Amino acid sequence: MQSTADVAILGAGPAAIAAACALRRLGHSVVLVGRSRTAAVEGMSERTLTLLRQNGLEAAARTVRGAVERTGTWAGEAVAGGAEYIVDRAELDAALLTDAHCAAVSIRAERALGYQSRGALWTVRTESGELHCQTLIDARGRRAQRPVRRGPELIAICQRFRLQDANCSFTRLEATAHGWCWLAVHRGMGWLQVMTSRKAPSLRLGLRQHLAAFLAQTPQMAALLCGALPLGEPVARAATATLSAELRRCGAQRLGDAAAALDPLSGQGVYEALRGAHIATAAAHTYLRTRQWEPIGQFLSERMSELWERRNATAALHYQRQAQRTPTEFWSVAAAQYPALDPAHARASEATSLAWRPVLNGMCIEQRRVLVTPRFPRGVWQLEDVDLPELIELLNTTGGDIACASRHLSRPPQMVVRAVQWLRAQGLRVAPDAPPPAAGNGIGAPI
Ligand SMILES: Cc1cc2nc3c(=O)[nH]c(=O)nc-3n(C[C@H](O)[C@H](O)[C@H](O)COP(=O)(O)OP(=O)(O)OC[C@H]3O[C@@H](n4cnc5c(N)ncnc54)[C@H](O)[C@@H]3O)c2cc1C
Structure with missing residues (x-):
């Protein structure tokens, strides 16, 4: 070996x-x-x-x-239809x-x-x-x-079933007052996954009883499983x-x-x-x-x-x-816990600038100059095949001349125009119909 x-x-x-x-x-x-x-x-x-x-x-x-039809309800509304494998x-x-x-x-x-x-x-x-x-x-x-970081403490209890209709295939998602569940059925074989707090009182009754108690809250799901035969024992999966x-x-x-x-x-x-x-x-x-x-x-x-x-x-x-x-304890705690994990999205305040950052280039990770924006705090170094920091500098020095930038970068003018449009969509004042950003605000400043 x-x-x-x-x-x-x-x-x-x-x-x-x-x-x-x-x-x-x-x-x-x-x-x-x-x-x-x-x-x-x-x-x-x-x-x-x-x-x-x-x-x-x-x-x-x-x-x-699959793919099979996906349905369900969340927050009282039908889950947008679609397909799921x-x-x-x-x-x-x-x-x-x-x-x-x-x-x-x-x-x-x-x-x-x-x-x-x-x-x-x-x-x-x-x-x-x-x-x-x-x-x-x-x-x-x-x-x-x-x-080092944890979301709400969740546990999934799962049970396999054989349904009476051997031909039915679908998935369904349902939120209830104390958790949510997902049922996947393919050609009559079913898998029910019930997600609750790890502290849910019904868990103390045993996994089968916990599932039964949960299904009692969701008549739609219970109806789908009416007459279904449980196969094997329920299993628990840590889901935090x-x-x-x-x-x-x-x-x-x-x-x-x-x-x-x-x-x-x-x-x-x-x-x-x-x-x-x-x-x-x-x-x-x-x-x-x-x-x-x-x-x-x-x-x-x-x-x-x-x-x-x-x-x-x-x-x-x-x-x-x-x-x-459903402002029950389960949903209130879960809803409060997620935003608390990433307070104020600290990095979202990052100013637009050029910086050196490691990037993925093909199958290599290498240092490149990137454009850092509030939306892209890790930086973007190219769009399609256009090097963005290089383009910004060219636009600065040529007064926004697209043809000149296209020649210098050896890229078709349409590709350069698309990159410029993208830069403008990020709020950068660049060509063609806006003056280039002033040196000193980070963009176009020597790096
Ligand atoms: C309740 C629940 C429902 C989920 N539902 C979905 C879903 O519907 N769709 C979806 O895309 N994802 C779902 N996920 C997430 C998905 O299961 C994982 O994100 C995915 O499997 C991660 O893949 P992985 O290879 O990183 O880890 P895993 O798939 O967990 O693979 C880890 C592997 O390492 C092996 N291993 C463990 N310890 C050792 C050891 N000491 N030595 C050697 N090998 C070891 C394990 O046996 C396993 O094969 C769900 C997760 C949970 C908990």
């Missing part, structure tokens, strides 16, 4: 396997240490399915069922391992017990021994976290949104739920795990080439803070809407 590798990846979920396959495709030796164990059914959007395919995770994509996580995770095999990832189907750095190398302790690597990705899910402490150590990073586990209401956990895998791949690839961790660590840290704030802001809106309709 391989005991040294360029990259060790801990975990066997979507984040770990997407990163492992991508790093293999870039030519790195990869050892994945993980055993999958998620027994659940989850919903997926079209864009998550697209990402699975774009990551070459074809076996995994084939396990996705359904995935059985045991099937998905088994297929992910098939994809990893096909990508020639070396797999150790065992638990990782811990890791530490020794000089320039990392040592991973596993159930069967040690593994040495140059860079490490911890993608062991939410349980591997050391949380949590942000982990950063590793802050050269060459090691957390990925997916191990970095930030989002509120399941977002339904985008797998999507963010796959998107994060792309960034983690670029980070490991860049580190193996440059041996410089500082810009990579800064990039990962800023991106994670932004993701956490953005997703919590969305969750806060949903919880606040429902809290206005």
